[in-house]
Amino acid sequence: MKRLTWTDALYWLALPLVLLFALFPFVYAIASSFKRGNALFSSDFWPQAWSAANYVAVFAEQPFGQNLLNSVLVAGGVVALSLTVSLLAAYALGRVTFRGRGLLMMTILGVSMFPQVAILSGLFELITWLGLYDSLWALVLSDLIFTLPFTVWVLVTFMRELPKELEEAALMDGAGVLTVIFRIFLPLLWPAVAATSLLAFIAAWNEFLFALTFTLSGEQRTVPVAIALISGASSYELPWGNIMAASVIVTVPLIVLVLIFQRHIVSGLTAGAVKG
């Protein structure tokens, strides 16, 4: 009964192209990461002999394990700090009417649109003054600049949608504001909080400019900097196998997390952007 319209035809024509366009680069990176030595320069797509040598080499030739740990610590710390602080602010901004609220929201949004490089010298000065240069704390502190405004905005959107009866009942029973936020709202907001945390985690995990500028030693680097600075004997002899292996290690956990939470991520992203 249903006949094939030209939109359907177009859809089925475009679908394989989009899938190829989206997936090919990463699949190719995986394939390359398992090629050893000269096989990397052959034209085969999949390796003829699968080898984990590149993965071993990444950890042997630089403190990559330490770099991974650094990234986990920095991104985890950034998420914990921005969530705690922004849950408080989101409650006030989402559920209490007070003078200056609109201006505050706009200011916070403004900060999130900040070019990071515009505060690089001021932040460099602050960090050396605090004695945090070449330490992970410098990165935790500076990453808050973009995660905090984002988590505040997204959480405000979700806080607004919670029924006020719940809050009234709790307040009548003599519960304090902190109890309302952390004991009553937080469990209800759990999917939104999970998605927001994941987005903030990804942003901090991927951050490059601050990590490149505020750390010096190989042991303090986060993974994006470590990958960017993997070098060979000359710029024409980059160890591409190692670079691809490191890239796969760094990316696979992100992709898995994103796919698990994809529904929530889409709502988190759009809450932060469209509804604003």
Added chain:
Amino acid sequence: MSSETLAPPLCLPPRTVSSLQRSRQRMAWLLVAPSLLVLLAIAGLPLLRTFWMSLSDAQLADLSSRQFVGLANYIGDSGVLNDPEWWGAVRNTLWFALMSVGMETVLGLGIALMLNHPSRLKTLLRAAVLVPWAIPTVVSAKMWSWMLHDQFGVINAMLLALGLIGEPLAWTADPDLAFVTIVLVDVWKTTPFMALLILAALQMVPSDCYEAARVDGVPTWSVFLNLTLPLITPAVLVAMIFRTLDALRVFDLIYVMTSNSRTTKSMSVYVREQMIDFQLVGYGSAAATLLFLLIALITLCYMALARRRMEGH
């Protein structure tokens, strides 16, 4: 907008109500205070210090021994505004933003329409589209650098095999190609974000509109042009502004793929090069301030637009 305020319990006399509300407002400020203090300390203060340093001859090695030089870093003979390389970076950045946001919007709209199309493969498609978005920019820059390698790159191999090019192209080294290459890699990485935002807008179009159009026998392309497009335009514009602001501060991609090439240098790359590589913190701060002013101008325009939209509701 004010409907979500806690309605005061009716049994209380009016005076208590207002004091209750006042204490609630005081509490609101207390709750916002930690976020505000953090943002003031790590964003507000450094921004002011950057302005201040842009008026001095500060060097990276010793930030404290600097002298006030007024506007020399901006308009002096060797000031930023007289540096052709700065204007090159400005031109590159603006072109980059224009081209990449333009292409992302068109492709993003197409992919959003596909994601909105009823099909059994919808979930697979959404998952696939999220992959480029989830990949760190540095990783995506490295992956593409490898695929676009002039001697061993798979892209050159495929294009050669198809007979589309006669000899391997130096995608990132050739000054004529490097800029386009950077734009394309950025489009690959950021189109998913655009597609998801546009998809959200598409899903807010009420389905009875489509129903009515279908009953009246309006052709699909006309429904799209006259119904869908006008309805999603505001959301698409917001998404474009977000992406433009993002594109104007592009750093990672260009730093990793073409580092110091003059043909692709963006404003952010220029600023960091002056500040860190050449140690000229004062001069670099002046360039950073100019970049800030440009982005602030665009942000203010956006906020005026957003406010008008919010009041319109």
